Amino acid sequence: xxxxxxxxxxxxxxxxxxxxxxxxxxxxxxxxxxxxxxxxxxxxxxxxxxxxxxxxxxxxxxxxxxxxxxxxxxxxxxxxxxxxxxxxxxxxxxxxxxxxxxxxxxxxxxxxxxxxxxxxxxxxxxxxxxxxxxxxxxxxxxxxxxxxxxxxxxxxxxxxxxxxxxxxxxxxxxxxxxxxxxxxxxxxxxxxxxxxxxxxxxxxxxxxxxxxxxxxxxxxxxxxxxxxxxxxxxxxxxxxxxxxxxxxxxxxxxxxxxxxxxxxxxxxxxxxxxxxxxxxxxxxxxxxxxxxxxxxxxxxxxxxxxxxxxxxxxxxxxxxxxxxxxxxxxxxxx
Amino acid sequence: xxxxxxxxxxxxxxxxxxxxxxxxxxxxxxxxxxxxxxxxxxxxxxxxxxxxxxxxxxxxxxxxxxxxxxxxxxxxxxxxxxxxxxxxxxxxxxxxxxxxxxxxxxxxxxxxxxxxxxxxxxxxxxxxxxxxxxxxxxxxxxxxxxxxxxxxxxxxxxxxxxxxxxxxxxxxxxxxxxxxxxxxxxxxxxxxxxxxxxxxxxxxxxxxxxxxxxxxxxxxxxxxxxxxxxxxxxxxxxxxxxxxxxxxxxxxxxxxxxxxxxxxxxxxxxxxxxxxxxxxxxxxxxxxx
Numbered sequence: 001x002x003x004x005x006x007x008x009x010x011x012x013x014x015x016x017x018x019x020x021x022x023x024x025x026x027x028x029x030x031x032x033x034x035x036x037x038x039x040x041x042x043x044x045x046x047x048x049x050x051x052x053x054x055x056x057x058x059x060x061x062x063x064x065x066x067x068x069x070x071x072x073x074x075x076x077x078x079x080x081x082x083x084x085x086x087x088x089x090x091x092x093x094x095x096x097x098x099x100x101x102x103x104x105x106x107x108x109x110x111x112x113x114x115x116x117x118x119x120x121x122x123x124x125x126x127x128x129x130x131x132x133x134x135x136x137x138x139x140x141x142x143x144x145x146x147x148x149x150x151x152x153x154x155x156x157x158x159x160x161x162x163x164x165x166x167x168x169x170x171x172x173x174x175x176x177x178x179x180x181x182x183x184x185x186x187x188x189x190x191x192x193x194x195x196x197x198x199x200x201x202x203x204x205x206x207x208x209x210x211x212x213x214x215x216x217x218x219x220x221x222x223x224x225x226x227x228x229x230x231x232x233x234x235x236x237x238x239x240x241x242x243x244x245x246x247x248x249x250x251x252x253x254x255x256x257x258x259x260x261x262x263x264x265x266x267x268x269x270x271x272x273x274x275x276x277x278x279x280x281x282x283x284x285x286x287x288x289x290x291x292x293x294x295x296x297x298x299x300x301x302x303x304x305x306x307x308x309x310x311x312x313x314x315x316x317x318x319x320x321x322x323x324x325x326x327x328x329x330x331x332x333x334x
Numbered sequence: 335x336x337x338x339x340x341x342x343x344x345x346x347x348x349x350x351x352x353x354x355x356x357x358x359x360x361x362x363x364x365x366x367x368x369x370x371x372x373x374x375x376x377x378x379x380x381x382x383x384x385x386x387x388x389x390x391x392x393x394x395x396x397x398x399x400x401x402x403x404x405x406x407x408x409x410x411x412x413x414x415x416x417x418x419x420x421x422x423x424x425x426x427x428x429x430x431x432x433x434x435x436x437x438x439x440x441x442x443x444x445x446x447x448x449x450x451x452x453x454x455x456x457x458x459x460x461x462x463x464x465x466x467x468x469x470x471x472x473x474x475x476x477x478x479x480x481x482x483x484x485x486x487x488x489x490x491x492x493x494x495x496x497x498x499x500x501x502x503x504x505x506x507x508x509x510x511x512x513x514x515x516x517x518x519x520x521x522x523x524x525x526x527x528x529x530x531x532x533x534x535x536x537x538x539x540x541x542x543x544x545x546x547x548x549x550x551x552x553x554x555x556x557x558x559x560x561x562x563x564x565x566x567x568x569x570x571x572x573x574x575x576x577x578x579x580x581x582x583x584x585x586x587x588x589x590x591x592x593x594x595x596x597x598x599x600x601x602x603x604x605x606x607x608x609x610x611x612x613x614x615x616x617x618x619x620x621x622x623x
Contacts, residue, residue, distance in 0.1 A: 018449045025458065029465050154597040155590050156543035158550055158565075162586070166574065265452070275456060276547055290457065294464050294551060302464065306457045317452045 008322065015318040022310030026303045027080050031073070038063045089304035094296035100304040103289055111285030114201055115274055118208040119266045125209070126216025127259060131252055133217070134224025146221065153214025161207045161280040168203055175203045177282070204281040208274060212266065216259065223255040257327055264320030265313060341606060351598030358592050361407045370398065372405040373557050384580050391580040394571040403584050406559040407592070413476045413545050413560065418537030420480035422530055425488035430518045430526075432488070433495025444492070450485035458482065459544060463553040470554050479541045487533050491526055498522050528607040535600035539593050546589065561585045 038060060064070050071079070083090065089100035133142035152160075169177045176199065227233060228251070236246050278287030286305060293301035341348040370377050376396035384391040390399040432443040462478055463470055470478075498504065499522075507517045542561070548554050549562025556563050568574075568582040 014445060014448055017445060018452055021449055022453055026461070029461060032465065150597065150601060151594050154539050154593045156546050156593065158543070158546050159586055159589055162565075170574070275460065276550075279551070290460070291551070294460060294553070297464075302461060306454075306461055309454045309457050313452050313454050 007325065011318060011321045015314050018314040018317075019311055022314070023081070023084065023307055026306050026310075027077060030299050030303070084307065089307070090300040092298055092301045094292065094298040094301065100301050103301060104286065104304055104308060107284060107286045107289045110283065111274070111278070111287065113197075114205055114277075114283060114285060115208070116267065117201075118205040119212065119263070121205070122209045122213040123216055123259070123263050123266070126213045127220050127252070127256075129213075130217040130220025131224050131247070131255070134221040135228060135247065135251065137221070137225050137228075142221075146218075149214045149217050152210060153218065155211075157207075157211050158276050158280070160211060161204075161276060164203055164207050165280060176200050200283075204274075204277045204283050207281075208277060216262065219262075220255060220259065223258065224251055227251050227254055257324075260323075260327060261317075261320055264316045267316055337606075341602060345602045345606070347598040348602040351595045351602065354591055354595030355599060358407065358411070358588070358595065361404045361411070364404050365408045368401045368404065370401055372409075372559055381578060390584055391578075393567070393573075393578070393581045395567060399581060399584060402559050402564065403588065406561050406564045406585060407588055409472050409559060410542055410545055410561045410589075411592075413472050413479070414538040414541040416473070416476035417479035417483065417541040418534045420476065421483040421537055422487055422534050424480070424484040425486075425491055426523070426526065426530060428484065428488045429491030430495055430522060433492040434499060434514065434518050434522065436499075440492075444489075447485045447488050447492075450482075451489065455482045456544075456547070459548065460551065460553065463548050472558060472560065475545060475548070475554060476541070479544055483537055483540060487530075487537070490533070491529070494526055494529065495522055498525055528603070532600045532604035532607065535596050535603075539596055542589070542593065561589050 042056060042060060042063070070076070087101060089104075092098050092100050092103055095103065129145065133145055136142055165177070169175050233246060233250060236250060237243075274285070275287040275290055277283065278285045279291050282288070290302065290305050292298070293305065342352060365372075374397070378388065378392045378396055378398050380392060380394050380396050382388055382392045388398055388400065390403060393399055393402070428443055428447065432440045432447070459478065459482060463475075466474070495518075503521060504517065507521050512520070545554070545560060546562040546565065549556070549560055549566050550569070552566060554560070554563065556566060564585040565582065568578070568585075571578075571581075573579075573581040
């Protein structure tokens with residue numbers, strides 16, 4: 001009961017606050033914009049042919065209703081929430097009557113496949129290598145590794161991705177330049193399709209793994225080297241606890257807690273897609289959809305993706321916070 | 335000064351970082367010597383490879399790449415430094431208040447901070463700059479970046495202050511009649527300064543990465559040279575496919591070198607400041623072998 005009141009309820013409130021703030025920002029920003037989406041669409045339609053003024057007026061009214069721009073700002077805001085709660089993000093403006101949610105759902109499997117795989121791979125690799133490098137921090141190998149990681153991980157991601165494309169798709173073309181699978185292949189459980197997906201996904205996944213693994217590695221190494229020097233490890237060694245037990249049961253378990261938070265946030269951000277990755281590698285996921293939305297000036301689509309990514313990341317953080325008492329006994333008793 | 339000398343002498347990472355940083359900072363005086371306006375186009379013949387007259391060649395827009403690069407690096411540095419300084423100022427203020435005063439103030443401020451931490455920054459940034467497309471000056475970008483990057487450092491500073499508050503000298507200061515404001519600024523802030531310095535650098539690296547990301551997507555004002563817009567125009571004119579390597583190469587190389595240099599400085603500084611790793615350096619750590 002105490003745990004519920006002191007711990008769970010504040011976390012739930014925070015979750016609601018984050019979503020509220022995110023959605024409100026997504027509502028306010030386009031309304032501050034100098035660009036008028038309705039006028040934009042009208043201009044685009046006017047390109048296709050001359051229109052009568054009455055037709056333009058009735059079209060404007062229809063568009064305002066569609067984009068939720070009718071009534072006072074407050075009424076718009078209430079209507080906005082009502083639509084969101086029923087999962088309706090409105091129609092996409094660039095691919096007109098198609099609902100935003102449908103476009104997102106089409107792209108989501110690609111993004112989830114790419115990001116979940118690479119996030120988990122990076123997390124596991126970073127922790128295993130980081131722990132070893134933290135424990136044997138005097139060895140030559142771990143020093144070389146650390147220098148390498150230190151020179152790679154701060155590089156802006158875009159530049160890293162661009163370099164990989166240049167090297168492995170352009171100069172030495174072992175991987176395809178673009179796409180999620182070979183053109184013309186239908187999604188199926190055949191070997192041709194799966195191998196094509198793997199081949200196309202390798203380079204983007206690799207770039208993501210390199211960048212995010214660096215951070216996991218460095219933080220895990222720092223955590224481990226503090227833990228190695230702490231009293232309980234010294235006692236365990238004096239008490240002749242096998243080194244393997246110290247390593248796996250004491251060191252990794254203790255350092256996993258902060259790392260679990262990072263993993264949850266990483267997985268939560270999957271819904272935002274990897275914008276740059278998907279743009280550089282032309283991967284057909286959420287990031288690519290967002291990119292198209294940017295270039296086409298598709299407000300509804302952009303808003304849908306941003307709201308989804310706010311909800312995704314907030315929920316990821318919430319879940320890990322709620323699981324924390326299970327992982328960390330100290331939080332339970334505090 | 336003594337610290338600087340020691341670091342230069344004993345830490346090779348610091349030395350390398352320091353040299354590159356000094357070289358990079360040279361762009362500030364150099365940019366004043368440029369014969370061209372920063373945004374000028376069609377002032378030299380197009381697409382010439384590097385030569386004595388044009389050390390880094392010229393691009394398809396008729397710009398001298400060497401001078402263009404100097405302006406670009408200068409502007410990117412301004413964006414990065416301004417955003418890092420501003421965000422750390424907000425963070426310091428918020429962290430000190432929240433950590434020292436505690437109670438309801440702390441709970442409200444912490445909720446805001448925690449909420450900002452989990453907001454996905456890139457999509458929001460993309461959204462904001464899309465809405466203000468083309469009207470974002472380098473100052474505008476720096477402001478927006480600063481606003482999105484204060485939450486994490488603020489949380490860290492707060493936890494530092496929480497532990498400082500429990501120390502005896504806080505009590506002593508209070509009993510001798512110092513006001514809250516001077517306890518925080520005169521007693522606690524000096525402890526935080528080193529952390530903040532190392533942290534400003536990581537803020538800079540983040541801001542620089544974001545500037546490049548936004549510019550590459552074409553979301554900043556593209557006529558102002560920055561590292562990001564240089565890459566944007568090189569991509570726009572298909573520099574890679576046309577083999578104009580001297581256009582896309584320099585910004586990429588300079589970006590990587592700057593970031594690594596700053597990162598080495600930050601790692602070396604924070605290790606120097608952290609008593610735990612200082613113990614490790616002088617080898618009093620128990621061996622796990």
